[in-house]
Amino acid sequence: MTDSPARVLSDDELDLLELALGGAVPPTVLTAALPGVPSDVVLTDAENTPLARLTARPGALPDVLEPLKPVAAAIGPQWDPAVRRPARDVRADLETGTGDDAENSVGLLVSEVPTCEESDTAVALVTGGGTEGAAGTPTSTVLLLVPVARRAPEAGAVGAPGLVRAASGLAATLAERTAARVRTVVVPWSGLGGTALEDVGAAYGAARVETLAARRSPATAAGVAALPRVQDDAVRALYPPASAAEVIRATKGVHRRGAVVFFTGLSGSGKSTVARALAAELDDDGLGTTLLDGDEVRHHLSKGLGFDRESRETNVERIGYVAALVAKHGGIAVAAPIAPFAAGRARVRTLAEEAGAHFVLVHISTPLAVCEARDRKGFYAKARAGEIAEFTGISSPYEEPDDADLVIDTTDVPVPDAVETVRRHLTSLLADPPR
């Protein structure tokens, strides 16, 4: 770790950092998007993981970007390392031409779930039929560029995992209907930084870039825009008004009983990693999920609180209060603080139950030795050296839960398995009828 000042990046800024680290945009684009950034700064995620260092050469704006730790990967198709690759690696593949052809390549931007019309457009673009590109020459290499943001999609919109799966469907269609070599490439993209998505696509190595959704005909665009209304109209045509209102309400999830999924465990045990991946999976299942990550909460809800027993109890109580509020209105709250004390955890269970919500206590029981060996943030080394007081597991206690609904040791349980265990448990609870 370095002692340079740290700057915690938002989800959108993290997307831009990942692009810059991968060589898709120059570091100056990142610098310009971080107003007031000092000339030597460590960029971290919301969990304080030092991801990169940004420094300035004399007399210039910061434009030297040095990776420190890899950006943590969650699970889901959008995080598959086979498709979420740095721009420079994708470009190098094209240029060294292991069966690829950089000169005769096209990048197809799949920024929205492709319609039938766009599948046909993509085939036409690749075979050279009826398009202005490449003068009728079939394209030999296709990059299906799928821009995905970390931030949650708007309610009702297809999220990142769904978009990647839909793009893979298009890749299969292209492989079937054309002779081109097709690769799906996930591009971290929040829109921040002012660079055009087409230019970012070009930085992945494609000779030209086409945006599929921009080629939608007015009729298709209007059809897509009208879909939610059409669905409700179909319900109204089948049911009398009072029944239709109930059917529409039910399809929008208004009646669902909420839940609080509360992770507890040592620092570095894997709470955030599993909780984040779980929240993304639940979102993808259409269950609106609110993530209350331990470290992130301390930047906002619990800003200024320390790590003495009383401050920790206050912190956990606040998390429990917000989580119960979310769950009371049918939402799913996923919280991941250390929550070292049994009394605080019991209080959260009570708050959730009083809100009529399900409560799941997940103990991430990864042993101290493993957490310390991971030391992603360098805190254990500092705690051992006496530079951090009252550090959980070193100089402050962790009371092991005896009431956990699930106990998962991530030493030998991979992230997807841990997520699946919690998801299965939660899904069976949510199958309960509403209150």
Ligand SMILES: Nc1ncnc2c1ncn2[C@@H]1O[C@H](COP(=O)(O)OS(=O)(=O)O)[C@@H](OP(=O)(O)O)[C@H]1O
């Ligand atoms: N003294 C001390 N002890 C434990 N942890 C410390 C301390 N100082 C800072 N940190 C960082 O803060 C994160 C834990 O905050 P929490 O809000 O989860 O803790 S608590 O529930 O209030 O006990 C924890 O984050 P995670 O590693 O994500 O658990 C640490 O990075």
Ligand SMILES: Nc1ncnc2c1ncn2[C@@H]1O[C@H](COP(=O)(O)OP(=O)(O)O)[C@@H](O)[C@H]1O
């Ligand atoms: N099976 C696993 N489950 C969760 N995290 C794992 C696993 N294997 C390795 N890790 C790593 O352990 C670290 C856990 O950190 P984090 O999720 O921030 O823990 P916490 O939130 O409990 O402090 C991450 O760097 C993660 O990549």
